[in-house]
Amino acid sequence: QVQLVESGGGLVQPGGSLTLSCSVSGTTFSIDIMGWYRQAPGKQRELVASITNGANYADSVKGRFTIFRDNTQSTVYLQMNSLKPEDTAVYYCNLFRRGAIDINYWGKGTLVTVSS
Numbered sequence: 001q002v003q004l005v006e007s008g009g010g011l012v013q014p015g016g017s018l019t020l021s022c023s024v025s026g027t028t029f030s031i032d033i034m035g036w037y038r039q040a041p042g043k044q045r046e047l048v049a050s051i052t053n054g055a056n057y058a059d060s061v062k063g064r065f066t067i068f069r070d071n072t073q074s075t076v077y078l079q080m081n082s083l084k085p086e087d088t089a090v091y092y093c094n095l096f097r098r099g100a101i102d103i104n105y106w107g108k109g110t111l112v113t114v115s116s
Contacts, residue, residue: 003025012112016083029095033050040086049067090110090112091109
């Protein structure tokens with residue numbers, strides 16, 4: 001019933017920009033912690049950015065990426081600037097909710113390829 005759908009991935013040149021979006025349905029979006037993770041070839045999945053009221057970023061993307069959310073539209077975004085080849089990865093949207101048991105939901109991912 002809870003669904004996360006990512007979009008916006010694609011091919012971009014180094015130094016370019018790209019914006020990812022994640023549309024959430026089936027839950028009360030406004031109270032949840034949202035995040036973007038990525039997994040590059042041969043590497044484990046890592047947290048890129050997360051947002052509650054404030055935002056947190058991995059050191060590798062700080063100053064280049066911006067995460068923001070629109071609670072009215074139940075959507076979280078990741079604006080990526082000054083992209084580097086090492087940013088190439090499948091990017092996953094994540095929803096986290098702490099309660100009697102902690103709950104995680106994941107999107108299927110969207111591929112970002114940074115190459116000339």
